[in-house]
Amino acid sequence: MTSSILVLGAGMVGTCTALHLQQRGFDVVLVDRRAPGRETSFGNAGLIQREAVEPYAFPREPGFLLNVAMGRGAEVHWHARGLWQMAGSLLRYLRHSHPKRHAQATHAYSRLIAHATDEHRLLMTAAGAQDLARHEGFRFVFRTSKALDEAVERAANLHDRFGVRYQAENTTQLAQAEPALRLPLAGAVHWLDPWAVNDPGALVQRYADLFVARGGRLLTGDATSLQSQGVGWSVQTTEGRVDAEQAVLALGPWADGLIRTLGYRFPLFIKRGYHQHYTSPAQLLQPVLDAERGYVLAPMQRGLRLTTGAEFAPIDAPPTPVQLAKAEALARELVDLGEPLPDAPWLGARPCTADMLPVTGPAPRHKGLWFNFGHAHQGFTLGPVAGRLLAEMVEGRHTWIDPAPYAPARFM
Template identity: 55%
Template sequence: MKFDAIVLGAGIVGVCVADHLQQMGMAVALVDRNAPGMETSFGNAGLIQREGVYPYAFPRALGDLLRYAGNKALDVRYHADAMAELAPFLWRYWRNSHPARHAKIARSYSTLIEHCVTEHRALAEQAGANDLIRASGWMKVFRTDEKLDREIAVVERWRREYGVDFEALDPARLRQLEPSLDQSLVGAVRFTEAESVTDPGALVTAYARHFEKLGGRLFLGDAATLREGWSVQTEHGAIESKRIVLALGPWSAPIANRLGYRLPLGIKRGYHMHYEAQSQARLDHPVLDVERGYLLAPMARGIRLTTGAELARCDAPKTPVQLDAVEPIARSLFPLGARIDAQPWMGRRPCTPDMLPIIGPAPKHEGMWFAFGHAHHGLTLGPVTGRLLAQMMSGKETIVDPSPFRVERF
């Protein structure tokens, strides 16, 4: 029961780290309390966001802040009893969202983003999971010319700075691509290099099966039993290694904090529900309703409606008020039928205040490594994070410069 490395957390990031370590010849154990891909990686919008060179920033305009303060916005809600606890994180997040700081962050973030599609495709090819990934891109749709023109100006800058490819759609072109959408939309922006996943949970499962075919071992276990050395208790008893990777997403900070790290990790919760499509209605792209703050994505199970962000304590009870608020609006955008799921699903996005993930060695503990804090881009960045960390752990040349992502920045 001794391994070359133990990876804690079987979401998209942990599975990809384990897969790449196993490919490099290590004997790897992957440990989670659930089957692979059953937590946050299960319920996202399924986007591989090649255009996502600028991570999602905190709103800074006074009008936006006042709108969110009323706690009635469709895209962001908060639990009032959690705000005192979240305030230090939100303050740092707001400061790092200043345009100059945000642009500097994007220069580091983009180095990961530029590999997101190629790394997913490489791993999906090995795992026999290419059929789960679509190359159709995704789109933002708009109800007003003002918002559409503003978005086009932003993505034109992304094109100049980072080569982001997109197509601006007038109403006729939008109707040609998505005839079932609301005909009153004024246009859209389609990100042509991005890809999407028809079942994110199934993709993580496929990557985990590939890891097992390479000789890796999956264990059910509790990361809270981690002991320095390193050992962790599993259903088959204690397993040991000289290397441990913390890839527990939103549950990474409590484990790290117990070991003496004070990491400013915030949580953005989100919800989803699946729906039937009415009659002959068809949706071929994931579609973000920018001015209403929700996304519709065609999935294997049905049309998935995903909400914006809910700021709350990680394990607070579900409060899917955003889902209930946007569902009638989504029905006017696309002819949704009956709900398919018995209950709304909820996930938790682990976020750092500088919007960069934490990837690299833990400076206070030999043999400990971190891989978490990917916020809205966990699915997007899972494979490239796995390759980067595996290269760092094995002393190989890295795919990108890892220094911006080290925990020492905090």
């Protein structure tokens, strides 16, 4: 008999989870309060980061931290209330970022990242979405030789340990490869394996269209109405109450709010981020990270998208796009940005965990409930991998990646 399951949250992670469950014969209802891919999975830099084998650690350099504390630089911005709210999780994040523990996290994280492009390829092919992605990698660009040398050394190390491919470029090679860049830069690390998606929200929508075309139900509803119902779960939607035997929470940065009502206190926090599009007459060919300044420029269908680093603020605090203004000034040194498009800056929130690993697996205290969130800086990259891993667990068969490091029970 077909087993029914609700997937709450139609971002990249939830939509891919729904597709993978459907592929395994489940009767899946995907529920979101908005259309698919309209939140965090909409506004990111669109990178499918095959090179990101190391999760993003808490920066430990004293100079950097002093700058952050003083409100200098574009990389980080904070609200006192945000720091206060997240203090416990941030302290644990700092501890997990110790080199020894970070190496353990990298071991687990790299096993997910290793499959990111392969799993996206399968879904993109099925969804007819290959036109949205380019496969030429992206660059970390450097203003100083010292930073470039360190980055090249790190890239060589990652290549040896994880097989990620890169090319080191000097000033001339970089200028030839990206004629739109106008500062004489020290050079770049060109990561060759990542993909660049030119409309991240549209990719999620295509995956959701595939889910519907294959017979899946996509409904508008509020995940906070989730209730344990007899032996299963129910949620209120615009089409009335929907019951299912099992449920998956894939609410990205909103997961913490809901799991708290179920009695879970996990060390979760968010890093907010902004984007703005520019007309940019001089076209960048591939995305670049201005690595010593902490923002990304990514060519998109709507224009050149500038995305910012981390803002530590409550999820519902009003936007304070000060990083955007700083990053815009820095980006104008690098390229002819042209004019900003008239839209208000976009604001989203990376769903982070203190140990830098996602939360993928059974809810420890609730039968038939599953968690899939906390993919932080690489949720757009990891959606298909996370979706497949969770679907394999729900199916109860052997999983192709050992799920133990991502188990929600590690926080109990």
